[in-house]
Amino acid sequence: MPARNHAARATTVPEDDLDPRKAAILTAVVNEYIASAQPVGSQHVVGAPGVNVSSATVRAEMVALEGEGYLAQPHTSAGRIPTDKGYRFFVDHLTRPGMLDAARRRQVRDFFDHAHGEIEDMLERTSGLLADLTDCTAMVVGPAHGPAPVRSVQLVALGPRVALAVVVLADGTIEKQPIELSNDVADATLAAASQALQGALRDHSLDALPTAVGPTGDPEVDAVAGAGLEAVRALSTADAGDQLYVGGSSRMAAAFDAVDTVRSVLSILEQQLVVVSLLRDVLDRGLSVAIGTEHGFEPLASCAIVVVPVSVEGGASGTVGLLGPTRMNYPQALAAVQVVGEQLGARLGEAARS
Amino acid sequence: MPARNHAARATTVPEDDLDPRKAAILTAVVNEYIASAQPVGSQHVVGAPGVNVSSATVRAEMVALEGEGYLAQPHTSAGRIPTDKGYRFFVDHLTRPGMLDAARRRQVRDFFDHAHGEIEDMLERTSGLLADLTDCTAMVVGPAHGPAPVRSVQLVALGPRVALAVVVLADGTIEKQPIELSNDVADATLAAASQALQGALRDHSLDALPTAVGPTGDPEVDAVAGAGLEAVRALSTADAGDQLYVGGSSRMAAAFDAVDTVRSVLSILEQQLVVVSLLRDVLDRGLSVAIGTEHGFEPLASCAIVVVPVSVEGGASGTVGLLGPTRMNYPQALAAVQVVGEQLGARLGEAARS
DNA sequence: GCCAGCACTCGGTAAACTTGAGTGCCAACA
DNA sequence: TGTTGGCACTCAAGTTTACCGAGTGCTGGC
Incomplete structure (x- = not known):
């Protein structure tokens, strides 16, 4: 700013x-x-x-x-x-950063005090909270779990030549990636490879994985473990963390009186990829508010976007944002997005640490 | 009918x-x-x-x-x-069951030919397909994976007294459930309990799990394994399979010209639980089409619902549905819902079998 | 039982008029 | 010189009126 x-x-x-x-x-x-x-x-x-x-x-x-x-x-x-x-x-030139009223502050506090359960659920509900607070459509992009260390890796046989690499991260999230095996593999081999992988990857974070698994002596096991490693490494490059949660999209209907505008904005919101990269784009340009055409995305020219990065344990990742008409209540929106972003980051940090 | x-x-x-x-x-x-x-x-x-x-x-x-x-x-x-x-x-009294035109049939075929990746993704994209086909809002409820047998169970330590039970099912889906442990547990104990659980639950389906894990000799291991079993059993009762995917909600905006109606219908669609139970309700009453007030849900009195159960391998579970104005194109909607439901069921069956 | 014809209804559109919130400009003032 | 009250002007929105025409209900004749 x-x-x-x-x-x-x-x-x-x-x-x-x-x-x-x-x-x-x-x-x-x-x-x-x-x-x-x-x-x-x-x-x-x-x-x-x-x-x-x-x-x-x-x-x-x-x-x-x-x-x-x-x-x-x-x-x-x-x-x-x-x-x-x-x-x-x-x-x-907002004179004061803007503060939520007491009722809303309370609402946020209650929400995060009682937040529980899986991360995905929480992100989803957070988008609902933000929509309630501001009467705008809220967007929450899940944090990339780059920094969360791997707690467990396991290869599970699904079919004759299909296995699944299942990775559990310290923040409680799970990633999976199917593996095609070139030939039938005995259960014991898979178990051994699983063990080797687990040993090699444990406590590394997904964005800093080793490039090879130490040889076990059995070339077949090594091959399977190698395939598993590839699969897991593929996870880190895939934008798996970029899951988008949209809350309160019905509120767009109240924001515009032209039904066409509503329709086109809603159809944009259905395109996760577009929205996620738009948010990222706005943040990358150092903005926390993009008004009208400032974001350069024509179909949303009559909207404003308010974003804030969610930083978990210092490192920023994940985003919390609002979409509304250009005549939205900026002070309130900024305040809401900021406090929710902070709280969410803290909460996710807790989860990762525990 | x-x-x-x-x-x-x-x-x-x-x-x-x-x-x-x-x-x-x-x-x-x-x-x-x-x-x-x-x-x-x-x-x-x-x-x-x-x-x-x-x-x-x-x-x-x-x-x-x-x-x-x-x-x-x-x-x-x-x-x-x-x-x-x-x-x-x-x-x-529709004379003929209604058939999709060639272009749409092709679109469905292409979609399922090229369908790949994780189930959740596929369900999400299926809702988009159905919305495209019919120009209505589409709803897809993921199949409960009751029948899919367990391929793997694993307990992973997340924190001092927190662990995660990770269950991999034969259809490639993963369920997880946090476990609160009453006191600190050594890694070796957890691993042993994990092993015991795995032995006891493997190849059972989630809705027919054993009620106890055979004693291992070590009471501490038994306790942890018991806690793990409880967690896994909790999964089967939780309606974890009832994930709802809504596609093409923007199409509601074109269906009604009163912006209020659009708003209220959209806000209903945001409540997963309500929608899922509404669909289930309509199906339970033996209807595949619920028009206006037939479903008894006042806020959607100006809408019609078209549903079809998705049967995977004979057993029905999961739902595919459409929501539109009462003056929707019923023959087309019925045909689309039916063919997509069938194809989806077949596809999911394949995935579970492989 | 069907149908052409007819008088009637009433929503939607267009034109004419009115209203009032709001403007730009200007002369007078401190 | 910057500020202000006053004034004529503008124009969207609301109201009234008139008209059109799609559509109806009815009836008498085939």
């Missing part, structure tokens, strides 16, 4: 700063529009904090703000609506 | 049968309304198969059909719309 530009001269300001009164007016317009979803007239802005002038003066300032691209008019003789640039200014 | 009532007398027909001309008119109205979503006037029905009379006569019949509750009029001087009862008659 770019810091406010304190170096700006008062007379000719660089484009990303505004004199205090303009800023106050813009902020008031955004707040009002977020609350009412109606174009905001000059009258509604007088009396807002920092705006102690008449409506005529406000109008004059609004003309200027429109000229600079912060506001837009749906038509002459209507109030003003913030542009994406206007929202951007608003978000960048 | 109740068979057509052939015993009916021609003059005073029991309520669920109609003279051929009325039936033809009703069928034509339903077909037309499904296609156009507009109230159907008497003129549009003339010329339909089995209706070789003038519009005036059709009108007279329509008055009768309205009186008997098969049709309704949004207002005077508008065309007729089928009631739930009208749709019910239509569905019960």
Whole structure:
């Protein structure tokens, strides 16, 4: 989030700063529009904090703000609506980080106090929580478990030439990968290979696996163990951790009144890969809020995205995000996403440590 | 599906049968309304198969059909719309089971030919396929793997007093269940218990597990093995197989023009448990189509549900279904659900057998 | 029993009008 | 010079009115 530009001269300001009164007016317009979803007239802005002038003066300032691209008019003789640039200014200049109200804080606390069960379930329910908190659609991307060390590796025969490599990680998650064997393998051989693999991989993390399994003396066992190792190594490259959980997608229906928009946004949400890479993309560009076209993904031009990385034990991985109309309640959304992200990270950390 | 009532007398027909001309008119109205979503006037029905009379006569019949509750009029001087009862008659008297067109048959074939990977993935993608085929929202409930025998059981230590029971089934699925241990357990003890469990449970199916593990001589090992057995047994009662996959939920947005309806239906779809038990309920009552209020679930009164059980290797379990507006294309929906259900069952059977 | 003809109904669309929130501009003021 | 009250103007939304036409119910004749 770019810091406010304190170096700006008062007379000719660089484009990303505004004199205090303009800023106050813009902020008031955004707040009002977020609350009412109606174009905001000059009258509604007088009396807002920092705006102690008449409506005529406000109008004059609004003309200027429109000229600079912060506001837009749906038509002459209507109030003003913030542009994406206007929202951007608003978000960048939020005076306080924004805090959840007591009821919501309590809700989060209760949720994580009583969180239990499998990770997948928890992520799923977390997306529901976030949707409840913000009345937006929530997205949770499961953390890649790169750092979690392997607790157990096992090869299980499924059919004559098919086996399954089952890996249990310290965070309680399980990964599996089928193995095609080139010829029939005796149970004992499989067991021996399993044992060898287990010895070689145990306590390594998936993203730092050894490249070979020490020879056991039996070439057949070595071959099977090698195949098993390949399978497990394949897990680390596969984006298996990128499971997406979407919560509260019904809330998109309330956000837009055009049924077409709803439909197209929902159909995007059905494409996990697209959503996950979009979130990753936004984060990679250092943004925590992407408004309108800022993310460069045309079909979601009328939406805003709020993301936060989930860091487990220091290392960042996993994402928590919100999708809503550009006129979403940014302070609340930011606060919610942040606190949920933190709590989730802490909780996952606990699980991994135990 | 109740068979057509052939015993009916021609003059005073029991309520669920109609003279051929009325039936033809009703069928034509339903077909037309499904296609156009507009109230159907008497003129549009003339010329339909089995209706070789003038519009005036059709009108007279329509008055009768309205009186008997098969049709309704949004207002005077508008065309007729089928009631739930009208749709019910239509569905019960479909002349031919309905067949997918060539393009769709091909699509299904291609899908299952190239289906690969994990079961969960396949179920998820199947829901997408079904949504594509029918332009409705599709629901797939994973098959309970009761019959699949256990291939492997393993206890893995996660923390000082926490272990994980990992069960691999013959169909390649994995179940896990955390175990709380009453006191610290040595690795060797855990391994021995693991071994004992494996010996006792192997090749049993989850719904026919032994109630005890034979004593090993070491009471500590027996205790841990007992705890493990309890955990595994808990799996069979938990409805772990009832995972729900919803595909094409965006299609609900196109089905209704009232944004409120869309919202409320979508929010229902977010509640897995509700949907799963609703589907089960419909199937239990012997229906494959539930129209409007027939399923007794008020919030979905404007929807119809089409379900089919997925039978794997003879035993039924798992469900494939569709959710759409009551004016959905029933012949197509029935055909799609049926063929996809069959194919899915066959495919899952293969996987379990291999 | 069927059907052509006819008067009638009523939702939907379009045009004309009204309303009011909101604007831009300007002259006067501190 | 920046601010303000006043004023004429604009235009979306709501209301009224009129009209059209798809569709109906009815009836008398075949």
